[in-house]
Amino acid sequence: MARYRGPVEKLERRLNADLGLKGERRLNGKSALEKRPFAPGQHGARRGKLSEYGLQLQEKQKAKILYGLSEKQFRKYFKEAARREGNTGANLITLIEQRLDNVVYRMGFATTRANARQFVTHGHILVDGKKVDIPSCIVDAGQKIEVKEKSKTNPQIVRSLELTNQTGMVDWVDVDKDKVFGIFTRIPTREEVVIPVEERLVIELYSK
Numbered sequence: 568m569a570r571y572r573g574p575v576e577k578l579e580r581r582l583n584a585d586l587g588l589k590g591e592r593r594l595n596g597k598s599a600l601e602k603r604p605f606a607p608g609q610h611g612a613r614r615g616k617l618s619e620y621g622l623q624l625q626e627k628q629k630a631k632i633l634y635g636l637s638e639k640q641f642r643k644y645f646k647e648a649a650r651r652e653g654n655t656g657a658n659l660i661t662l663i664e665q666r667l668d669n670v671v672y673r674m675g676f677a678t679t680r681a682n683a684r685q686f687v688t689h690g691h692i693l694v695d696g697k698k699v700d701i702p703s704c705i706v707d708a709g710q711k712i713e714v715k716e717k718s719k720t721n722p723q724i725v726r727s728l729e730l731t732n733q734t735g736m737v738d739w740v741d742v743d744k745d746k747v748f749g750i751f752t753r754i755p756t757r758e759e760v761v762i763p764v765e766e767r768l769v770i771e772l773y774s775k
Contacts, residue, residue, distance in 0.1 A: 575632075575681075576588065576589060582632070585763060586629065586632055586633045586763070587633065587680070588632070622768055623769065624772060626764055626766070626768040626769050627768075627772055627773075629763060630660075630764045630766065633680075634666070635668070635681055644662055645659055645769075645770075647662060656757070656767050656769070657756075657766075659769070659770070660757050660762070660764075660766055661754055661755060661756070661757060661760065662705075664754070665706050665754060666702065666703055667687055667692065667694065667702055667706055668680055668684040668702035668703075671687060673737050673739075673740055674712060674740050675730070675736060675744075676692075676724050676727060676747070677723070678726070678730060682723065686714075686724070687700055687702045687704075688700050688702060691724075692713070692714060692715070693711075693712070693713040693715055694706065694711070694712055694713075695710055695711050696713070706751045707751070708751060708752065708753045708754055709750065709751070709752070711748060711749070711750055712748065712750075712751060713747065713748035713749075714747040719747045724747065728747070731744070738755070739751065739752055739753050739754070739755040740752060
């Protein structure tokens with residue numbers, strides 16, 4: 568499936584959820600979801616009641632769009648989460664949280680996951696001192712994620728780190744803003760990951 572390249576704020580309005588797709592614009596209260604909190608289109612203000620299947624599908628769409636995943640990628644993570652011991656839904660979310668592009672975002676080196684993915688693919692990110700340009704690379708606890716020397720003054724990265732003074736940092740990363748590197752200290756618990764997704768409904772959808 569081709570990656571969606573249309574106006575991303577329409578997706579947030581359609582799903583009625585803040586998926587963090589616009590970065591600083593969202594922080595400044597200028598997102599389309601805040602200005603027009605209803606679905607796009609002529610009849611968008613009249614949201615119909617969703618069926619059980621519709622609710623399940625909506626939650627899957629939220630998760631896929633939030634993390635920037637294709638259906639094939641998302642299904643692969645579901646299969647791996649189901650294979651592991653413990654709660655499948657929790658496993659799914661914490662596994663995706665270990666993606667390199669997501670970790671770069673969580674460390675504040677990018678304002679959105681899309682920007683983080685771009686930084687990775689363009690070779691701006693080092694993992695334990697080695698360039699890694701695969702956004703789906705899984706980061707293990709204790710690994711060092713660093714912006715390469717020539718990219719540390721990139722205006723987008725500098726501005727993103729400045730914005731962490733507003734947004735704060737998650738508890739499972741330890742970041743040195745001056746040296747522009749961070750340690751992925753541990754895998755977070757599901758309770759720590761604050762996202763507008765009910766993964767229980769996603770699991771129900773895939774388990775049919």
